[in-house]
Amino acid sequence: MSVGIEPVRQLFRDLQDEIEARLADLDGEGAFEGQATSLPHGGLSWPRVLQDGANIEKAAVLFTHAIGLSLPAAATDRNPHLAGQPFQATAISLIVHPRNPYVPTAHMNLRFFLVGSTGPDRDLHWHFGGGFDLTPYYPFTEDVVHWHQTAYEACRPHGDVYARLKANCDSYFYLPHRNEPRGVGGIFFDDWIEGGFDASLALVASVGKHFLPAYAPIFERRAKMPWGEREEAFMLFRRGRYAEFNLAVDRGTRYGLQSGRNVESVLASLPPRARWTYGYKPTPDSPEATLTSRFLRPRDWLKVVDKSGD
Amino acid sequence: MSVGIEPVRQLFRDLQDEIEARLADLDGEGAFEGQATSLPHGGLSWPRVLQDGANIEKAAVLFTHAIGLSLPAAATDRNPHLAGQPFQATAISLIVHPRNPYVPTAHMNLRFFLVGSTGPDRDLHWHFGGGFDLTPYYPFTEDVVHWHQTAYEACRPHGDVYARLKANCDSYFYLPHRNEPRGVGGIFFDDWIEGGFDASLALVASVGKHFLPAYAPIFERRAKMPWGEREEAFMLFRRGRYAEFNLAVDRGTRYGLQSGRNVESVLASLPPRARWTYGYKPTPDSPEATLTSRFLRPRDWLKVVDKSGD
Numbered sequence: 260m261s262v263g264i265e266p267v268r269q270l271f272r273d274l275q276d277e278i279e280a281r282l283a284d285l286d287g288e289g290a291f292e293g294q295a296t297s298l299p300h301g302g303l304s305w306p307r308v309l310q311d312g313a314n315i316e317k318a319a320v321l322f323t324h325a326i327g328l329s330l331p332a333a334a335t336d337r338n339p340h341l342a343g344q345p346f347q348a349t350a351i352s353l354i355v356h357p358r359n360p361y362v363p364t365a366h367m368n369l370r371f372f373l374v375g376s377t378g379p380d381r382d383l384h385w386h387f388g389g390g391f392d393l394t395p396y397y398p399f400t401e402d403v404v405h406w407h408q409t410a411y412e413a414c415r416p417h418g419d420v421y422a423r424l425k426a427n428c429d430s431y432f433y434l435p436h437r438n439e440p441r442g443v444g445g446i447f448f449d450d451w452i453e454g455g456f457d458a459s460l461a462l463v464a465s466v467g468k469h470f471l472p473a474y475a476p477i478f479e480r481r482a483k484m485p486w487g488e489r490e491e492a493f494m495l496f497r498r499g500r501y502a503e504f505n506l507a508v509d510r511g512t513r514y515g516l517q518s519g520r521n522v523e524s525v526l527a528s529l530p531p532r533a534r535w536t537y538g539y540k541p542t543p544d545s546p547e548a549t550l551t552s553r554f555l556r557p558r559d560w561l562k563v564v565d566k567s568g569d
Numbered sequence: 570m571s572v573g574i575e576p577v578r579q580l581f582r583d584l585q586d587e588i589e590a591r592l593a594d595l596d597g598e599g600a601f602e603g604q605a606t607s608l609p610h611g612g613l614s615w616p617r618v619l620q621d622g623a624n625i626e627k628a629a630v631l632f633t634h635a636i637g638l639s640l641p642a643a644a645t646d647r648n649p650h651l652a653g654q655p656f657q658a659t660a661i662s663l664i665v666h667p668r669n670p671y672v673p674t675a676h677m678n679l680r681f682f683l684v685g686s687t688g689p690d691r692d693l694h695w696h697f698g699g700g701f702d703l704t705p706y707y708p709f710t711e712d713v714v715h716w717h718q719t720a721y722e723a724c725r726p727h728g729d730v731y732a733r734l735k736a737n738c739d740s741y742f743y744l745p746h747r748n749e750p751r752g753v754g755g756i757f758f759d760d761w762i763e764g765g766f767d768a769s770l771a772l773v774a775s776v777g778k779h780f781l782p783a784y785a786p787i788f789e790r791r792a793k794m795p796w797g798e799r800e801e802a803f804m805l806f807r808r809g810r811y812a813e814f815n816l817a818v819d820r821g822t823r824y825g826l827q828s829g830r831n832v833e834s835v836l837a838s839l840p841p842r843a844r845w846t847y848g849y850k851p852t853p854d855s856p857e858a859t860l861t862s863r864f865l866r867p868r869d870w871l872k873v874v875d876k877s878g879d
Binding site for chain 1: 812835846
């Protein structure tokens with residue numbers, strides 16, 4: 260296959276439809292809404308959002324395909340010779356903020372960037388990026404192992420990359436001001452060109468297709484668990500950390516806000532509700548303390564044996 | 570008076586006590602809590618926070634006095650010759666997030682920075698900074714005019730500076746990604762040395778002493794107004810914008826997070842609860858739309874005549 264936007268664009272649109280349909284099914288009541296909007300030069304933005312569902316408080320599955328005639332110099336510091344060339348970028352980005360505190364928040368992003376006009380592949384500059392990561396409130400070892408096992412399976416046919424992508428994810432989804440990971444991680448990669456276009460696209464497709472097998476079983480197992488005010492309050496408190504990461508740490512969000520892209524789409528990943536409680540500390544050995552002590556630290560989850568029964 | 574930390578430190582500590590007492594009184598039920606903590610070389614951090622009060626959902630009045638033996642080069646890009654010298658910084662920072670959506674959120678910060686050892690004043694580098702600003706949800710013209718009138722009075726004995734400080738405030742408390750002011754402003758200044766140390770300290774003292782006369786009457790007038798779910802939902806939505814500003818825009822917060830200061834204090838200004846609703850737009854001509862159309866734009870509030878009766 261020669262390097263080109265079309266197979267990537269099609270993959271991302273298909274993933275959007277597939278994931279949205281399954282999430283609506285998991286919710287059981289709510290519907291995704293959102294208008295496709297034309298972007299300059301034939302681009303497309305299609306944000307699809309479900310709010311206030313039965314099991315999902317907010318989910319956003321966003322597709323974009325941006326086309327530009329001349330790459331701004333600021334966008335390509337590392338490759339100044341690309342400035343002024345035509346470019347395209349396409350991405351799918353999704354977030355699920357469930358209602359039940361026993362269901363983790365999940366996030367996935369896949370993206371492709373291409374600079375240059377059609378011509379011999381060697382004249383084109385391109386790379387992929389993306390991954391998925393999980394942010395539980397009341398985690399179960401079984402769920403986290405399943406999440407990482409599925410991430411491992413997404414990577415396996417595409418080289419021995421899981422460990423590297425897992426470590427990337429741990430480094431990236433990290434709040435330096437809290438000295439704390441955002442969640443239990445997953446896989447993350449950027450500037451990805453390894454093995455060439457076909458191999459990279461195959462890895463990206465595999466990651467995209469493993470999102471639902473990674474997440475849906477966890478969602479289904481936990482969405483019916485009873486919960487009360489205490490669990491909800493803790494989830495809202497932890498969602499404050501999520502907002503801190505997205506607004507104060509995440510490079511993608513910062514770039515999106517500075518680039519003048521649609522702000523509602525850039526900030527679609529923010530939690531529908533969040534809390535900040537000054538000086539909150541969980542009671543030692545409580546389930547809330549367990550999140551930090553047992554889960555919010557980089558671990559090799561493939562080797563964790565679930566002895567606890569939780 | 571010769572340049573020195575002591576009169577500033579004393580002013581800020583006195584303001585902390587006075588403002589905290591009045592806020593506790595306005596709340597009627599809650600109490601401020603917080604432990605004074607020694608900082609290296611004789612410094613002091615004293616965060617005082619009231620949470621979950623009757624009329625105040627969260628208020629924080631923070632005092633800090635930091636002492637350093639050697640100014641890091643990164644802290645003084647503009648004055649490289651100051652690197653390595655001893656320094657002191659003292660500040661009072663306060664935020665009030667009321668419960669009633671008809672009571673605006675108020676913020677004040679005053680700070681002083683001093684570099685150099687004791688010696689002739691001309692060898693010392695120092696400046697003041699600070700101001701106060703107001704963020705209403707359901708604003709009343711009368712309140713905003715009173716707020717700015719009091720800010721004007723705070724400045725008046727100290728030179729013709731209100732207009733400049735008001736313009737600074739409008740520029741600083743602004744969300745570029747929303748193309749929207751954070752609130753209705755107030756006064757703001759930085760790197761302030763005008764008229765020398767005594768004159769600058771007098772201005773800062775005047776600003777500090779005018780905070781309660783600016784805010785308390787508004788609080789008292791509005792805290793007993795009835796409100797319901799609609800007003801609360803809108804307040805929480807607008808508080809999301811407040812969190813966006815503090816986490817993604819505010820230079821002070823960014824510096825605080827990067828400098829490794831106590832993260833709970835740096836983020837004490839975050840709202841106790843906030844919401845993000847994708848694609849929310851107020852109904853045209855509703856009270857919620859009025860906030861944006863009539864209040865969230867720079868206006869010369871001293872010249873606004875309250876004809877509306879609201």
